[in-house]
Amino acid sequence: MLISDSKVPLYYQLVDILGKQIKENMKPHDRMLSEREICTKYNVSRTTVRLAMAELEKMGYIYKMHGKGTFVATLAENKQNLMESYSFTEHMKKLGKVPKTEVLSFEVIKVNDYLAKHMGLSGEENAIKIIRLRLADGIPMMVETSYLPFAKFSSLTEELVKKKPLYEIFKEEFSQVIKAADEEFSASIIPSREAHLLQVPTNSACLKLERTTYNTANQVIEFTFSIARADQFIYKVRHIR
Amino acid sequence: MLISDSKVPLYYQLVDILGKQIKENMKPHDRMLSEREICTKYNVSRTTVRLAMAELEKMGYIYKMHGKGTFVATLAENKQNLMESYSFTEHMKKLGKVPKTEVLSFEVIKVNDYLAKHMGLSGEENAIKIIRLRLADGIPMMVETSYLPFAKFSSLTEELVKKKPLYEIFKEEFSQVIKAADEEFSASIIPSREAHLLQVPTNSACLKLERTTYNTANQVIEFTFSIARADQFIYKVRHIR
DNA sequence: TTAATCAAGAGGTAGTAACCAGTTCAACAA
DNA sequence: TTGTTGAACTGGTTACTACCTCTTGATTAA
Numbered sequence: 187m188l189i190s191d192s193k194v195p196l197y198y199q200l201v202d203i204l205g206k207q208i209k210e211n212m213k214p215h216d217r218m219l220s221e222r223e224i225c226t227k228y229n230v231s232r233t234t235v236r237l238a239m240a241e242l243e244k245m246g247y248i249y250k251m252h253g254k255g256t257f258v259a260t261l262a263e264n265k266q267n268l269m270e271s272y273s274f275t276e277h278m279k280k281l282g283k284v285p286k287t288e289v290l291s292f293e294v295i296k297v298n299d300y301l302a303k304h305m306g307l308s309g310e311e312n313a314i315k316i317i318r319l320r321l322a323d324g325i326p327m328m329v330e331t332s333y334l335p336f337a338k339f340s341s342l343t344e345e346l347v348k349k350k351p352l353y354e355i356f357k358e359e360f361s362q363v364i365k366a367a368d369e370e371f372s373a374s375i376i377p378s379r380e381a382h383l384l385q386v387p388t389n390s391a392c393l394k395l396e397r398t399t400y401n402t403a404n405q406v407i408e409f410t411f412s413i414a415r416a417d418q419f420i421y422k423v424r425h426i427r
Numbered sequence: 428m429l430i431s432d433s434k435v436p437l438y439y440q441l442v443d444i445l446g447k448q449i450k451e452n453m454k455p456h457d458r459m460l461s462e463r464e465i466c467t468k469y470n471v472s473r474t475t476v477r478l479a480m481a482e483l484e485k486m487g488y489i490y491k492m493h494g495k496g497t498f499v500a501t502l503a504e505n506k507q508n509l510m511e512s513y514s515f516t517e518h519m520k521k522l523g524k525v526p527k528t529e530v531l532s533f534e535v536i537k538v539n540d541y542l543a544k545h546m547g548l549s550g551e552e553n554a555i556k557i558i559r560l561r562l563a564d565g566i567p568m569m570v571e572t573s574y575l576p577f578a579k580f581s582s583l584t585e586e587l588v589k590k591k592p593l594y595e596i597f598k599e600e601f602s603q604v605i606k607a608a609d610e611e612f613s614a615s616i617i618p619s620r621e622a623h624l625l626q627v628p629t630n631s632a633c634l635k636l637e638r639t640t641y642n643t644a645n646q647v648i649e650f651t652f653s654i655a656r657a658d659q660f661i662y663k664v665r666h667i668r
Numbered sequence: 669t670t671a672a673t674c675a676a677g678a679g680g681t682a683g684t685a686a687c688c689a690g691t692t693c694a695a696c697a698a
Numbered sequence: 699t700t701g702t703t704g705a706a707c708t709g710g711t712t713a714c715t716a717c718c719t720c721t722t723g724a725t726t727a728a
Contacts, residue, residue, distance in 0.1 A: 495678060
């Protein structure tokens with residue numbers, strides 16, 4: 187079942203196979219085969235099995251109990267890839283809504299002190315500033331203002347941003363893999379400009395969100411402010427371990 | 428430096444030692460010793476070193492680059508234990524504020540359908556309902572309403588809750604270790620009861636927070652609603668991987 | 669000078685082996 | 699009957715070995 191001379195590691199092939207089994211045939215708290223049983227079934231070492239299981243655990247698919255076994259997590263139901271939680275597009279699809287994005291502006295700016303500090307840039311560098319309106323089922327949900335380091339994304343165009351989700355662009359066009367993200371949540375009364383864009387009364391509450399996204403080399407690849415309408419938008423995050 | 432016959436595993440002793448070194452003597456992007464160098468320095472196998480490094484990586488202390496080395500993460504500056512982000516007490520201490528908690532009510536209730544569903548309980552079970560007012564430097568910050576499964580915490584008393592942070596009680600009195608948490612954020616106009624408790628005008632915005640906390644066996648050990656005043660409270664979360 | 673090559677050293681993957689520490693339950697002894 | 703014990707599982711820890719891929723920089727060849 188596993189391909190030894192594949193470019194994709196054995197343990198990762200196992201992650202795929204077991205993950206699929208869990209999603210298709212198992213329910214929360216079902217017991218998995220023991221590590222040693224998986225070894226013989228797939229003819230791999232326990233090292234490989236434990237690597238795969240560690241990965242599944244990090245993804246929230248399974249949990250282990252010393253002396254008892256490994257079990258399917260309740261968390262497995264609605265969570266695949268942690269990265270998806272950062273993505274408005276993926277987030278909305280998961281909720282059964284149709285996401286849509288309008289790019290309101292796209293420009294290259296010189297970073298100010300605040301941006302330089304938060305993005306780990308020198309004050310001389312440039313950043314790409316993108317303002318987007320996000321809609322779900324045609325209802326305006328949030329306004330996002332994103333800053334990307336120009337040095338890493340100099341060839342990025344407005345057309346591309348209009349065509350593809352930002353996180354797909356990161357990965358497919360610039361080989362930037364998201365490794366970590368910091369998010370800050372707060373609430374306030376909605377600013378009038380955003381009230382207009384989101385089509386809500388001027389005294390409404392809104393959810394403010396600030397996100398800093400890091401690549402595998404621990405560099406900031408995105409710094410985003412979002413303002414979301416309070417009556418429509420709920421933001422979900424999951425912590426594991 | 429490491430103690431072979433200790434009850435605490437070698438790899439975890441290494442986590443402590445390396446973590447301390449990072450916090451005390453290193454800064455972001457500094458290179459760590461290579462895995463093989465650490466092996467000889469502490470006289471352990473590479474297995475052990477890699478286990479420790481994996482742990483440090485999960486904690487956000489370090490990041491690795493294939494072929495180049497292992498480096499101190501920028502994230503290390505302000506983050507130790509992911510669990511601490513759930514804890515109001517720890518969270519506030521980290522911000523240099525003095526946390527205080529007033530227990531407003533403590534009672535055992537029969538769960539309704541909504542609670543039963545969210546806590547994985549049958550409709551017949553009981554829960555402990557605790558309402559707390561959280562203050563930082565004497566300023567009321569948020570009102571938290573928590574539900575704990577009575578079956579797991581039947582011996583919990585109001586006195587204990589007044590004396591100790593809830594998450595310390597979980598760990599020390601009931602051996603419940605937090606493994607994962609789901610959080611949902613939204614914003615709204617503050618309800619009048621909370622407006623009064625938080626001493627803000629009735630038309631203020633507030634941050635609403637719903638948290639479900641799981642133990643290592645993937646059972647819900649806490650379900651909490653929070654209402655926080657928008658002008659004072661910012662909630663930070665970090666995702667890794 | 670410039671480009672290709674190669675070796676050293678980094679982390680990544682994989683196997684084997686052995687023993688430790690919880691959990692469970694059946695077999696045995698009081 | 700009621701304990702207790704102990705074997706047979708579970709995952710957890712540790713060591714050793716070997717080879718892979720990626721990065722870097724020095725050496726070599728064009």
